[in-house]
Amino acid sequence: AVADAVRLAETWLDRVTDVPAATTSSVAWSRAEWVEATGTSWRRLVEPIADNVVGAIAQAIPDEARAMAGPLIGMLNQAGSAMFSQQIGQGLAGLATEVLSSTDIGLPMGPSRVAAVLPHNVEAFGEGLEHSSADVLLYVTLRECAHHRLFAHAPWLEQALVGAVDEFGAGTHIDVEAIEAQVREIDPSRPEAIAEAMQGGLFEPRRTPGQQHAVERLETLLAFVEGWVDEVVSQAARDMPSAPALAEAIRRRRATGGPAEQTFASLVGLELRPRRLRDAANLWAAVRDRQGPAARDAAWTHPDLMPTAADLDDPLGFASGETVDDDFDAALDELLAGESGEGTQDRDDEPGTGDAR
Structure with missing residues (x-):
């Protein structure tokens, strides 16, 4: 049997x-x-x-x-x-x-x-x-x-x-x-x-x-393991x-x-x-819904690609790739672009730059 x-x-x-x-x-x-x-x-x-x-x-x-x-x-x-x-x-x-x-x-x-x-x-x-x-x-x-x-x-x-x-x-x-x-x-x-x-x-x-x-690291890893198994088995069955x-x-x-x-x-x-088995299962299900089964499974190929304990609080954010770090990077890029624009404007106002403008 x-x-x-x-x-x-x-x-x-x-x-x-x-x-x-x-x-x-x-x-x-x-x-x-x-x-x-x-x-x-x-x-x-x-x-x-x-x-x-x-x-x-x-x-x-x-x-x-x-x-x-x-x-x-x-x-x-x-x-x-x-x-x-x-x-x-x-x-x-x-x-x-x-x-x-x-x-x-x-x-x-x-x-x-x-x-x-x-x-x-x-x-x-x-x-x-x-x-x-x-x-x-x-x-x-x-x-x-x-x-x-x-x-x-x-x-x-x-x-x-x-x-x-x-x-x-x-x-x-x-x-x-x-x-x-x-x-x-x-x-x-x-x-x-x-x-x-x-x-x-x-x-x-x-x-x-x-x-x-x-203990927290162990519990988080076990949650991701059990959550992935739950997600895959629920799809299979x-x-x-x-x-x-x-x-x-x-x-x-x-x-x-x-x-x-x-x-x-x-x-x-x-x-x-x-302890957070349900949250982990929801996270893997969200990744499958947003990016497909291949993305859900690819996260396991290297520990650096894995979600963290913080991602369990925002599974949709992890699934969409919109993490806090990404938001920070986007804001920083915008700030730098703004400063660059101000510098360009200052140079444009200098004498002899009219033709270039």
């Missing part, structure tokens, strides 16, 4: 975009297979954050706590790493019960050029939507294939997303004052006291301005009666996030969620 859905999805997508198909095979994953197949990608995303969290903990422990903990301080890093790893594993196990495909979080987490869908989760997602299971599977597959096309079409995109995650991890900071306040309440005679404090959020990272910038309702269900799901996604976000402090 997944193989049939992929073939049909690619045919439909070919009608609405010149971005070529990027999948060469298809597979139906179980939840366990999703964890195994995406493990390498998750490690690439999570390890920088984990390393920086543990490192920040070691650097932020006050001298008072070091003296009080004594030999236990050497065990702290090991305990922190083990606890963090265990929590990440639990978070991924929870996500495995919700993800629908290999690109469901907005990044290509599975093998390259493999369209992968989790039928069991797709069936669970479709419950209560009052649409056939075949329609739900096809719509999810359309999104999976569209994601693969986009990431193959824009080779810079994946690294830009991963780079934002790395930037977030590198900015990890531990609130030393908060630690000092709580450490005073730890009973040094109880070795398990530090572990209990860690579980209670003693060493929870505080988001820094640098991390906030990374426009003759599918259930498509609008399924699109809305997907948007609500991505906007709110499920319990497992929220759990993972609380563990690493990072939400892989496009």
